[in-house]
Amino acid sequence: MAANQPIRTAQSTAGKFTVTSTNISPGGKIADAQVYNSFGCKGGNVSPELSWSSAPAGTKSFAILMHDPDAPTGSGWWHWVVYNIPANVGSLPAGAGDPKKSLLPSGALQGRTDFGDPGYGGPCPPPGKPHRYYVRVYALKVEKLEV
Template identity: 45%
Template sequence: MTNLDRPVAPDPYTMLPAAPAFDVTSRDVVEGAPLRPAQVAAGGNTSPHLAWGDPPAGTESFVVTCFDPDAPTPSGWWHWVLVDLPKDVRELPSGAAAEPLSAGAFHVRVDSGDIGYFGAAPPEGDRPHRYYFVVHAVDAPNLGVDAAASPAAVAFHLAFHTLGRAIVWGTHQA
């Protein structure tokens, strides 16, 4: 068995260039609390409800991501990457990742190999993992990537186009 003893990863968003925060709420994710079974891979694999307030001036689109910095890899684990969501969208219902998307929006393949949302799935016996659900306000109608991009490539482009971030996170332990 692999030894999963390792240092706790930092909050990944404190390591990026600062961006103004805006509000996000969820009926499915409670800040810092365990995720509901529906948001877990083995319990429903359903993307959570997210609703956000007014983003920074100049926002032209959004990118929505879910990232687990606690995965036993040097690069964490991407669970959801939704790109080029139109600027007038302010809410995603539970399960939106499995539904038709707004015109122009698309998912990129996440680290599980799936397209769309892949629920929390930490290794059995590992400590609780954190799942950061982030709405990124983007300064352009499209980020400049396509559906073949990796989550890391999306994150790289976000470094140059993020006007603000709305973050809510939950935990899960198998």
């Protein structure tokens, strides 16, 4: 079941940039709340709460990516893409990945995932080996990515 799959969060190796979550933990299990709610999975499809601090000097914006490198597609599976998060923002609440809720900070955008739409799409791997999920927060030197 997808809720039993491990998740890993990434932190910058430069300086003290730290990423934390009340919903997920490095090497932990994914809660049903974060699991996708289609393709045979019955989770809540709620994006996790994320917080970050001590961004590198010169940070002008942030981006968040969630990726499953173990998906049998040749390039993995992109579950969440958020960019143009203003530099003065240090967290996103749970559920911010739902475009209908308007919980992202002003100016932040969500990119299309491998589910075909913008917004968070939780884990829902096929039966078999556990999948790894990497949630990465990037501190960027530009205010906006023109995507």
